[in-house]
Amino acid sequence: xxxxxxxxxxxxxxxxxxxxxxxxxxxxxxxxxxxxxxxxxxxxxxxxxxxxxxxxxxxxxxxxxxxxxxxxxxxxxxxxxxxxxxxxxxxxxxxxxxxxxxxxxxxxxxxxxxxxxxxxxxxxxxxxxxxxxxxxxxxxxxxxxxxxxxxxxxxxxxxxxxxxxxxxxxxxxxxxxxxxxxxxxxxxxxxxxxxxxxxxxxxxxxxxxxxxxxxxxxxxxxxxxxxxxxxxxxxxxxxxxxxxxxxxxxxxxxxxxxxxxxxxxxxxxxxxxxxxxxxxxxxxxxxxxxxxxxxxxxxxxx
Numbered sequence: 199x200x201x202x203x204x205x206x207x208x209x210x211x212x213x214x215x216x217x218x219x220x221x222x223x224x225x226x227x228x229x230x231x232x233x234x235x236x237x238x239x240x241x242x243x244x245x246x247x248x249x250x251x252x253x254x255x256x257x258x259x260x261x262x263x264x265x266x267x268x269x270x271x272x273x274x275x276x277x278x279x280x281x282x283x284x285x286x287x288x289x290x291x292x293x294x295x296x297x298x299x300x301x302x303x304x305x306x307x308x309x310x311x312x313x314x315x316x317x318x319x320x321x322x323x324x325x326x327x328x329x330x331x332x333x334x335x336x337x338x339x340x341x342x343x344x345x346x347x348x349x350x351x352x353x354x355x356x357x358x359x360x361x362x363x364x365x366x367x368x369x370x371x372x373x374x375x376x377x378x379x380x381x382x383x384x385x386x387x388x389x390x391x392x393x394x395x396x397x398x399x400x401x402x403x404x405x406x407x408x409x410x411x412x413x414x415x416x417x418x419x420x421x422x423x424x425x426x427x428x429x430x431x432x433x434x435x436x437x438x439x440x441x442x443x444x445x446x447x448x449x450x451x452x453x454x455x456x457x458x459x460x461x462x463x464x465x466x467x468x469x470x471x472x473x474x475x476x477x478x479x480x481x482x483x484x485x486x487x488x489x490x491x492x493x494x495x496x497x498x499x500x
Contacts, residue, residue: 227259236263247276252283261293265300273297288314292331311340318344320351329361338369356385360392372402376409380417 223242230239240263247256257280264273277297280290295310311332318328325348332340342365345358359382366374379393397406 224256231259231263236266239263240267240269252279254280254284265297268300270297270301286317288317288328289331291317292328292335296335296337311337315340315344315347318347318351320348325358329365333365333368336368338365341365342369342374356381359385360389363393364396367400367402367406372405372409373413376406376413379406380410380413 223246227239227242227246230236230242240260243256243260243263247253247260250256257276260276261273264270264276274294274297277290277294281287281294284290291310291314295307295314298304298310299307314328314331318325325344329341329344329348332338332344342362345362345365349355349357359378363375363378363382366372366378379396382389383393397403397410400406
């Protein structure tokens, strides 16, 4: 009886050790990764990935380790394995393209990036997933291309205007950012506060305000019904974000006004540097940012 109990205890101990090993390996791997010890972490993640049916949970840190260590041949095999397992996920195709870009092999990278874009479907989740995968690598030109194509697929160029504005801003294209922020406000007046907050908190606030002023002048000159823009444009550029609410009034009011052409005297643009000295910007009210891109998870018709 004692021998049986001892044997049972030994079996239980062995089972407990085997069961707890993956947890310890994962903890150790994570510790190595956080400390930048990629050469130690990579072997542990490789084993965890293989023993857990190529779980994406271990794929991402394994990808990071192999990429950092420049073990491109091994990484290529890992990524292609995930692509084969997840045929409907362009994310791994983008991962492969980014790996090629780091070799560097620009031709192969471009081939994979374009392949990922071809998988774009008229579905909001699919569109955002692909755009986010490009954005993770700061490939803003591809983010813009995805949202531009998505707008054409959905026959609604303004649907992703807020996301496009953000991508242009991240890229450093101030004019493109402002163009899309204004488009978003004009088609979604409820997003005025979201745009206002984004401009106020951006490190490029002054550039955004100056470009917004330029584009608003152009809008007044082209649209005789846009009378509310005149007050907006004569404000100190530091408080343009306070007057953004007038755009919302313009969107609604322009639909009710007399559509017959009228001449509007557009004031000449004052010297910005002079106006900045004349006025001290008041504190801008900050509201909560709303999701300007629409409800997530909605399937859209092509």
